[in-house]
Amino acid sequence: MNQDLATLLQSAVPLFQCVQEDHIRDVLSICKTRAFKKGEILFESGSPSDEMLLILSGAVLVMTSTGVPLAQLSTPETVGEMGIFTG
Numbered sequence: 001m002n003q004d005l006a007t008l009l010q011s012a013v014p015l016f017q018c019v020q021e022d023h024i025r026d027v028l029s030i031c032k033t034r035a036f037k038k039g040e041i042l043f044e045s046g047s048p049s050d051e052m053l054l055i056l057s058g059a060v061l062v063m064t065s066t067g068v069p070l071a072q073l074s075t076p077e078t079v080g081e082m083g084i085f086t087g
Contacts, residue, residue, distance in 0.1 A: 009054070012076050042079060049083020 006024040009016040016024055033056070036042065043049060045065055053060075059074040073079060 052081040
């Protein structure tokens with residue numbers, strides 16, 4: 001699975017397009033698979049972030065703190081990646 005996922009990430013996710021496939025596989029080897037319930041909050045604005053999530057199935061709705069929808073993300077997009085770079 002990591003081979004197919006590494007290829008998918010490199011071709012479809014801008015963050016990984018300049019990363020060698022073997023390096024992506026190295027990253028994937030330390031990743032965990034998690035499932036979330038519908039309506040579960042993954043990140044809140046202003047909260048510290050030290051993880052990035054990769055959507056493998058389903059979709060994530062990005063909303064403002066007042067509940068206004070901003071975007072819907074789906075496979076194979078990432079969520080929370082800025083926290084990796086900015087803390």
